[in-house]
Amino acid sequence: MRIQVGGYALIVAVMASVILQQPELVTGQARVPAMFVLGDSLVDVGNNNFIASIARANYLPYGIDLNFRPTGRFSNGMNFIDLLAQLLGISSPPPFADPTTRGNRILGGVNYASAAAGILDESGLNYGDRFSLSQQVVNLESTLSQLRTMMSPQNFTDYLAKSLVILVFGSNDYINNYLMPNLYYSSIRYRPPEFANLLLTQYARQLLTLYSLGLRKVFIPGVAPLGCIPNQRASRSAPPGRCLDSVNQILGTFNEGLRSLVDQLNQRSPGAIFVYGNTYGAVGDILNNPAAYGFSVVDRACCGIGRNQGQITCLPMQNPCPNRAQYVFWDAFHPTQTANSILVRRAFYGPPSDAYPVNVQQMTLLH
DSSP: OOOOETTOOOOOOTTTTHHHHOOOOOOOOOSSOEEEEETTTTOOSSSGGGSSSSSSSSSTTTTTTTTOOSSSSSSSOOHHHHHHHHHHHHHOOOOOOOOOOOOOGTHHHHHHHHOOOOOSTTTTGGBBBOHHHHHHHHHHHHHHHHHHHEEEEEHHHHHHHHHHEEESSSHIIIIIIIOOOOTTTHHOOOOOOHHHHHHHHHHHHHHHHHHHHOOOOOOOOOOOOOGGHHHHHHHTTOOOOOOOHHHHTTTTHHHHHHHHHHHHHHHHHHTOOOEOOOOHHHHHHHHHGGGGGTEEEEEEESSEEEEGGGGOOOTTOOOOOOOOEEEEESSSSSSSSHHHHHHHHHHHOOTTTTTEESHHHHHHOOO
């Protein structure tokens, strides 16, 4: 089963050895003063621990490779943001909802990401409370109000312009909205292209808000091939060894539209750089060529129950697979730390086919 990207099957990963062998970034100081993170469970570092949500990962075996310390990260170890912070030479930003995230602790940035969150306010409602995109922007504004009192106006302006903003959204608008017709009416109300345009319109509005606040470096990954995650393979009875093409196909308009939106924002936002991350292509590359990246299991979760270990996600004290580095997926929805490390390096070092129009490393060097 080969995942189609842009109408063509991905060929063997010629970038694999280049990406995997890139040296760590070595610098005397951090490239960015702060990182602000908005998103969903792919980048949540514990916000949902503090709200009335059933979308939580504050129990073992989550965190089993993080010194057996479950923190609320939906991973066996570090997530995308933690690994990106390492490459940037900064600390991973603390969760906004943690009462101790205040004062000097916010100077290096804050993470607002919330599991089950979507671009649309209603996405993920089936999991209870969560900070949607619009609420996360409000939360960010409250942080910036505090930071404004901690530095001079010129220093504050420079600080915002040099800081990095990461937004990871879209998955829940499909998994926990559009693909749940029994709970949400969106698939009845909108055809896939119409729904994608609805998401992009809402997204664009919030991205322009970030620009109006003074933020100038924004990285926006697209949505991965959701038809290949264990949850979708299990819940929709995909043929053995195959992804759900029908699910992957409806994502095209959104991802292509997001890349186009980045072009528009760069044309209309003087002094700013918006970057699109081709998550769909990068994950598809890994799934099509797992051996090139050291993986042997691509179609089921390391921790979970049922078909593809994806019908019920990782439960408290469940025994996960011992060979986690060989699995692409940790649980029903999320990649392993090993898979995340590859995705981060492609975003950081990759060519325009991975990060467009520049990669994250190049973005941090722009003034």
